[in-house]
Amino acid sequence: MDYNQLAVNLLDAKSLVASVGAIGILAIIFAETGLLIGFFFPGDSLLILAGVAASSAAEKVLGEGARMPIAMLLIGAPIAAIAGAQLGHLIGAKVGPRMFDKPDSKIFRRDFVVKAEEYFDKFGPAKAVVMARFIPVVRTFLNPVAGTLEMPARTFFVWNVVGAVLWTETMLLIGYFFGDAMAPVIDKYLLPAMALIILISISPIIIEVIRERRKKKAGVAADEHEPVSSGRHRKG
Template identity: 45%
Template sequence: MTASLFAGSPLAVNVLDTQSLLSAFGVFGIAVVLFAETGLLVGFFLPGDSLLFTAGLLCTGSSTGRLTLSLPLTLLAAAAGALVGAQCGYLIGRKAGGALLARHHEGRLQQGAQRAQELLDRYGHAKAIVLARFIPIVRTVLNPMAGALGVPARTFTLWQCVGGLVWTQGLVLAGYALGSSIPNVDRYLLPLVAVIVAVSLAPLALELRRARAAGRTSKNGIDR
């Protein structure tokens, strides 16, 4: 069965399970999930990386399951959801300011906000906006933070488009390339998704490690 925009029944969908999402909503679900993850703070927990990679695998038609996605529609839906979502998050930040994040007390969101601020301070607007696309949670909070901090709209729009296209198209095509080279690739889907999640979390883990090391160095300097 080929899925164009919708697929299956959404009655028993698990939003944390990429196959469940894709089976229920097809490529339409990709656009909605990426919009929520990159544009709305409530979407920070959604599985953007693994969803894109899995969608790419399912575009090959080589899986043992019934669901096959259209590669052009998948690429289009992924780009639309990520780009429109990020722009929406930026506009929300411009309107609501820092009060938006202050009202959210979820620990991971606050950590993500701290990482986003560090990225902006360390790398500048352009590089931080692109890098944030590849870091879970940070890609959710950086967009409204950029709006709240007054990042110029033209700068934000240009670089969020660059980062969004590299992130979405890259992961979908990576999944497609792997699925095209391995028969019945969905047999290995769970370990593959686990690897993608681990790789996507690596930049955040490195940033946390660097921050802790810098904190220890600063503390030792004060003690001396």
């Protein structure tokens, strides 16, 4: 293996899948969700291309001998994602306050805690943990922040499992079932395809934001209506 080439292609999901194999993919999923510094890994596109690598389109996309066992991916990926997130939560619970309170920290800043608190307040801890799985970077940092905010380990574990299974299995199966259809266009339209993948990944949060805005508009309309009614009553 050319480690210099691998280092250059860390952000390239196709190169990663072709270079590291199934075990390497599972290790990257663990690192992205648990080691904090792994936030730059392309988790969504990596899982989808891993699914393609397990499909009949594997050799068309990645070359001869690139086929991966789908059973290993479907079992191993959620386990790696769960284990990584639990490690992140543990790190946050043990050293989170010291880690986030460093004023000169380049990666771990206090505003991560503030934003996570707002995220938790808006959606609730359970929904926040599940939805974060589908949002790049957030799925890395939310885990230690959840530990820092003292989210109970047992509660975190339950929703961590739900989110990890939904995320990994959805992405893998998209690649597996649509591998043949994606194969002719992956090289030519890789960037648009990745943009579409990211859009699919963040669609849960988009839906929730739209719902929250509709609720707020409905609440504002109700508030505006009541003063008018009260004013007319006073005038009468």
